[in-house]
Amino acid sequence: MTHTFDDTNGAASPGPDLSGAPTQISIDGHVVSVLATLAEPALTVFGNLFTREECEALIASAQPRLARSRTVDRSGGTAVSHESRTSDGMFFTLGETPLIDKLERRIAGLLRWPLERGEGLQVLRYGPGAEYQPHYDFFDAQDAGTATHTAAGGQRIGTLIIYLQSPISGGATTFPQIGLDVAPIQGNAVFFAYPQATPASLTLHAGAPVTAGEKWIATKWLRVRRYA
Structure with a gap:
C-alpha cells in the first residue's frame, strides 16, 4: 500500500487507521491487535x-552493543548520562539487517508514516530498579540545544514503544497526566502522537522502576521530515 504525506512542518500526525473501530489491523499478512485507544492524547x-x-532475535542482536542510556542535554543538545534514566541501550541504523528492515516496514505501514521519517530503532534493557523518570519525547523550543536535534528531520511527533521482554513485576509505561499505566507485555506496544511540542499534548510519560526480572523494549521515534 502506498501512502502520500505532506512534507512540511504542518504534516499530518502519524497513527493507525482506526476508522470503523477495528479490533485487528493486518500489515503485509501480520495481524496486529488493537487493545485500547484514546482520543486525547x-x-x-x-x-x-x-x-x-x-x-x-532483536534482543540477541542488540545485547553485545548495549551501553549506559543517555538523555538530551537541554542546554547544548548533546547526549549525556543522567540519574533520571538508568537503562542500558543501543541504536540500530535504518534497515541495518533484514530483521530490522522487516520490522521497520511493519511499523511504517501500521502508523502510516514513511520509513525515512523515523529514527533508527533503539533497544533498551531495564534491570531491577532501573527506570526512566517522567519526561516528554519532543524537543522543547525553549531549550538552547533543540536546534541541534531538529536540524536532522525536524521535531519529533510520535513515539512507539514495543515490549520485547516482560519483567516479572514493575516496569509499566506510565502516563501521569491521564492516569494510564501500560503493562510491559512481550510483543505488545503503545503508540502516542504529539503534533504540538507542548505539555498540553498530555504525553508526559515514564518507565516505572522494574521490581523483579528484566524489561527489554524497542523505541521508535517519528519525525516531521526525513531523518538524516
Missing part, C-alpha cells in the same frame, strides 16, 4: 506487533 495499545521470535 492520540494513543493506541497494540497486541502482537512483534512475535516472540522477533523479540528474542
